[in-house]
Amino acid sequence: MATIFQGLRGGAAAALTNSIDSKKLLSRSTRRSLSERKVSFPVVRSDGSVNLNPGGSNARARRVDQLITNAVATKADSSAASSTSKPGHELLLFEALREGLEEEMDRDPHVCVMGEDVGHYGGSYKVTRGLAVKYGDLRVLDTPIAENSFTGMGIGAAMTGLRPIVEGMNMGFLLLAFNQISNNCGMLHYTSGGQFTIPVVIRGPGGVGRQLGAEHSQRLESYFQSIPGIQMVACSTPYNAKGLMKAAIRSENPVILFEHVLLYNLKERIPDEEYICNLEEAEMVRPGEHVTILTYSRMRYHVMQAAKTLVNKGYDPEVIDIRSLKPFDLHMIGNSVKKTHRVLIVEECMRTGGIGASLTAAITENFHDYLDAPIVCLSSQDVPTPYAGTLEEWTVVQPAQIVTAVEQLCQ
């Protein structure tokens, strides 16, 4: 399984906006011996996508708008999304989460929220804004700082009939709750002989943000994926954020919902009528014929960015947002592999032990005969996320690398 590692001097070095030394870019290390390394990075990068602009918000907003156009416009999700002529309403991803949460709290009085600063403060990312005023501060509970304990509290409450949503202020903090999540949340339904169910939802923002530092840039999906008894989903658009939130709350199993710090301000028009997304299904973002690109969460946008370039170059990538991290939707993935025979996985997890590693194993085991080339997995390096903007940029897979990988794969 050949892999293309992201060297630190990787293609993403286009972060150096204007003064790009193309020779430096060429000196990336790669396992494959390649004849040419066509350098179109400056072209790709110069649409102002990624840069070191610490001025931040304006550039970010601009960039995010660009990404949205890519993602939403090419979405071919057939599940009742925007097939109706009703206009729906526009909102940001965090508002979509809140809308889903509020609808479920209205529908079922057993649903409650607990976490740090979720009450009157409205949550660090404003997902629970206004809920405490509406439902009272017992039902939207502010907890002291002890993740293991409020997760445990959520588990105890779930076993006696409530449906709590436990918010980790940042997914990384839930490492402190690992004991409760692994030993109790995942297990008690089983070890009690099915007597006690734990319909808890654990959610929070994770992933690499903008210079949040190593401890706040964790990818917890890697660590949790082994725990039996839990389900994991990752949302990436306002549409699926609301749908997955609702589905997770209604599920009888404990579900971990992974949000991404940088996606909270995505805007999209979603239907007015009620809908939920299936927890175990992946989402077809862009159908294609040449290569299957599997991704989730923020990387979906990098992939779609790369897809634009690839289409211009004459490739036809099929992009699937896997959404369900545990279990994988091998049905949709399998059908895609059978069609394109080439797989590229783009993830934010570390190379070792990430979702990509498991997905590679699952596809190889199940669809080996359908592959014309080894699976390629683009991941972050096995390093703690550095603080410096440039360095942080280089730890995350960038569209240019995706383009390169597809080109190599499709040779």
Place this chain on the structure above:
Amino acid sequence: MAVCVRQSRNSIINHVKAKMGLLGLTCLSSSMPSLNNDHRTLSAASLAKDLRNQNSVLENKPILYRTRRFDSTKPHQRSGVQSNVANSQFLDFPGGKVAFTSEMRFISESPKERIPCYRVLDDDGQLIEGGINVGKEIAVKMYSDMATLQTMDTIFYDAQRQGRISFYLTTIGEEAINIASAAALTIDDFVVPQYREPGVLLWRGFTLEQFANQCFSNRGDDCRGRQMPIHYGSKKLNYLTVASTIASQLPHAVGVAYSLKMDGKDACAVTYFGDGGSSEGDFHAALNFAAVTEAPVLFICRNNGWAISTPTSDQFRSDGIVVRGEAYGVRSIRVDGNDTLALYSAVRTAREMAICEQRPILIEAMTYRVGHHSTSDDSTKYRPVDEIELWRSARDPITRFRKWIESNGWWSSEAESELRSNVRKQLLDAIQVAERTEKPPLVDMFTDVYDAVPSNLSEQEKWLRETIKIHPQDYPSDFPL
């Protein structure tokens, strides 16, 4: 400041002691949020009396049930603070007013006297203090269940030694804690155990056959063969399945109490843990949470002196567990854990307080772990045999209680031998039957991981079955497929 602290402790104990005498302490189903403190006039009056007498520093603000905590940002008013202040100015720090003092005094790390232990039956089973009204029926049931528990422990322990079950944990020496606390609760009170509390299940009606089935992990096991012996659980009896992790159940109990509070139920959560479990981080946070969320939960600590081989002197340096309650704002009491009546009264009162006042209560029951930690332990390696024998015989809680019920004419040696032999026979029968009962089928390995069996687990089951078919000699032949 040390003086004030001690005084406040004494007054709490006296206050609680006075309340013990209030037999008719009733509390209307008061968990409805809209009720205020009118029903509390009975105990409020006695409280007021105590305050006048003891000059206590107990908060005497009215007991309100607060669902909204919008006033959480307002500083708490603590009235009646006694302090040796040279200058009586106060400052409004976040969290409340604090008086100044120009005397630099450090609060001592240990009190001059340890917190005393509440008991009403002396070593010979004679009543010291009056006022506890336990009727014959309850007393006899308590005694029978304690004796049953003891017999069950002995027989199952021997079964493990004979190789018939793989593991067992006894409750020898702590039967009173188990049974008396269970008797003081109602069936609606949700129990979140550690692992040394099967007596609570016994009291509630778990049969000896069910105990045996769980230990043998057979088809009759409520856990469907998925847990080790002694990891009992019963949703019907409101007893959470035991998990091996220490103290992780304490936050669960707070969650359960939170759930009961949201539903406005006339019930509380009750959780047990040992002296060792109190060192875990979950203990700290659970007490803190319970206090902050005003959750109706009883924290019952079985301070039996040993955490496997670690004595309490190596476990903590505080005066046991009871003093920690105040640190978190939790009302607490220390009880003689081998005194059935004292425990019964304390738990009964604590339960009323927890539900009526919507607050957590910490009860430290002092006792001794007479048995080994488990069948994997030999405690004679780290503690003297004569110490064990002393507690096993002279300080046995069951004998002590027996003396009391016999002195009331409610028990006799005939009844004793009849009970013991009946229970013994029942247990031996139960073991024999459980031993021969089929084990759970293979499908139970894959069900209940999720609500419905997902495709990957179905595949894994299929694969396993095929493997067994191909290599039957490598798998147990009596294994039902």
